[in-house]
Amino acid sequence: MVRTAVVCGAGGFIGSHLVKRLKRQGYWVRGVDLKTPEFDPTAADEFRRLDLRDPDQCIEALRTPRGIPNEVYQLAADMGGMGFIHSAECEIMHNNVLVNVHMTHAAARLGVPRYFYSSSVCVYRDMATGEPEMTESGAYPAQPDNEYGWEKLYSERIALAYARRYGMQVRIARFQNCYGPEGTWQGGREKAPAAICRKVARAADGGEVEVWGDGSAIRSYTFVDDMVDGIFRLTQSDLEGPVNIGNPEYVTVDELVTAAAEIAGKRIRIRHVDGPVGVQSRNFSNRRIESLGWRAQWPLRRGLAATYPWIASQVAMMQRESVMP
Template identity: 65%
Template sequence: MKRALVNGAGGFIGGHLVKKLKKEGYWVRGVDINQHQFSTSEADEFLLLDLREEENCKKALSVDHGTFDEVYQLAADMGGLGFIHSAETQIMHNNILINTHMTHNAATFGVPRYFFSSSVCVYRDMQPGEPEMHEFEAIPAKPNNEYGWEKLYSELMAIAYSKKSDMKVRIARFQNCYGPEGEWHGGREKAPAAICRKIAEANDGGEIEVWGDGSAIRSYTYVADMIEGIYLLMHSDLEGPVNIGCPQYVSVNELVETVCEIAGKNVHTKSIDGPVGVHSRNFSNARIYSIGWKAKYSLKDGIAETYPWIKAQVEKNSAAGRK
């Protein structure tokens, strides 16, 4: 039986990854600073550890009779645009510590395969209609936020350790991931969850607030597709960063329209000041396509799975507030 360590197992993508690995027959240890807030972890063992501390990274990696076959490093201090643009020092400080200690010790422990979750935030601002950007074009670097700079540095560090050890490193640059059991309120939620929550809370014919004019263009990747991409990439021969994302690009306004369609509501938007991020993103998925991955969920398909879950959370939260 293969053994896998999932750092960030209490988080959204990490929690879903644990489930995938268990289905594939792994013995899994999950590690996070918090338990998963929406479900009980399916990991065989779950350790509450602050991975900013090097000794805790060593504890996470320590296992009887050898080492882990695979380590998935998804632990990070992160969130949606609001959080990324208000917690720059916190993000850079915490994530660099986590990645420095975990990457170094995974190589020292002799881990054969190491996965690092990066982000398309490493890329520069793009304009709508620009040609697809490939992974190598992230350098010369010009990320539009500190989260992107932290991810880019951590990528390079992982690659450097792979050159100095026998550890095979796989790096995925995630596009916006969404789905059930993710952050949906509190400031760390991403756009699909935030829009789902606002529309669930709104009356039919009501109004919701949207940062900016709604023209910013993004790709949103459903969590099941992302998990499959992670698993295929980890077991592939692809070295260096790999983009993973749904090729369907939509504006924030189109995202709102899609959620409204699934919710069966007619909701108007009001533009307000707030962090919008880059104007557009358009990335090549050729590398991940080369190993047989393709997104199976359209935005409408994914929202159809996500909106009912978030609506249920809104109703549960509202009922608790009335007690």
Template identity: 90%
Template sequence: MARTAVVCGAGGFIGSHLVKRLRREGYWVRGVDLKVPEFAPTAADDFRTLDLRDPDQCERALRIPGGVPDEVYQLAADMGGMGFIHGAECEIMHNNVLINVHMTHAAARLGVPRYFYSSSVCVYRDMRPGEPEMAEDGAYPALPDNEYGWEKLYSERIALAYARRTGMAVRIARFQNCYGPEGTWQGGREKAPAAICRKVACAPDGGEVEVWGDGTAVRSYTYVDDMVDGIFRLTQSHLEGPVNIGNPEYVTVDELVAATAATAGKRIRIRHVDGPVGVQSRNFSNARIESLGWRAAWPLRRGIAATYSWIATQVDMPGVRIAV
């Protein structure tokens, strides 16, 4: 008999890719979201449009033919890139806390055996460039840089409290920046790799792109196939407590632009402008996820090549209006 899963946030970028992976693994999958995937049909066996801020709709999401799913993957969130995170603090905290309080409670009450929660490295404090790797316990004493990070940290604690109380197996991943094809690439909610790919695709050879800040902020960017592989391995594993998942290849924002320009075969000038940057640096240990045999298989240049090719195709589609 096929194993069953419900993916909350299945209309989003990572969630829609996760549905495809679970289907390849032989699962029967229900996808749940406020919206269907934007760029490709859902791969879910059953897709429900539900508002998971509502407790009754959370329970409806989890009641599948034959009972409750073997696994729930909770990725539903109101989120976006740094501009959105800094400009929508109240919406993020209100909507995401409601989703996570009600979904965790519903899963535990209905007897879901295994529950995955998608957290973020935004739970960590700012770091200095070159600072030693931070393990998961470095999130305390808590000092996230933004309200999204505080909400994620609180929601982790909700999930862990229900695990202690009910015995539900909870697995928590702290995502680093994720990118790849079929992700949001314009409109204000896109992440840095997608925004840079769009800007470079729209710029002529020898042209100029804007970058928020001075371009020295250090980040790691994880290709979506690697992220989904980490999610799946972690959920099947024995690992309790939060687990970092991210590519150990760190670059500055200016280096990200250079890699994208090289992929495009263009000479690109950078103009630094004021804008929300977030923390100055990131550097996290992946030892826990690597203990499961996981390794990032997509180096940045390979992942950017795949992402740029897809976004350049979107930019060139007839009738598409571009917000550069």
């Protein structure tokens, strides 16, 4: 019997890649979002444009031609890079809480057996450089660095409360920064790897790029194929409670720029400017997801080598279009 899934947020970066993975696994998939994927036609069997802030549209999303789905993957969110997170606090809190309250409620009431929720490592506090790895329990006592983190932490608790009440199997992943081809690369919602690749692609050999802060903030970046593999493994597992998914390779923002420049074959100078930086450091344990046999297969340089040419081609296409008569 063919398994069925609804992917909420299927028009977004990770969601659109997840749809492809589920199709490869033999699923019948309905994608749901306010928008279709920006760079590639959806692989979903059916795609519905719905506003999941509306409780009635959440119910509509889950009533498919195949009946109530075996699995729901809730990735729909109003989100973006650090600039957007700091400038759109009200939109993030309002829109995302509505989506998660209504979608979790609809899934539980309709009897969805298995429900995946995409959280974020933004639920954690700021960490000092070199601090020991933080496990999932380190989110409490709660002290997220931004409102996006507070919203994610609250939405985790919503999902777990409904799991206790209705017996729905809930799986929660806390994502680290995700990147790869076909992701947002301009406009303010892009993540750091895409923003850096765009800046390097636009810069001349010997030119410079701007970096917010002093460039010393430490992050880990997870390639989209690894993230999707972690999502799928976790959802099929019996692993309850929040689970970190990330690549245990940490670099400073300046090192990220250097890596992108080397892949581009350019000499690039870095100019540090004021801007939202977020936490100074993050260092998380991946032992729970690794207990399922998952390991990050894409080191940063390999992932950037796959991502930079795609973003450079997008930059070149936009530049050509801007000079066309």
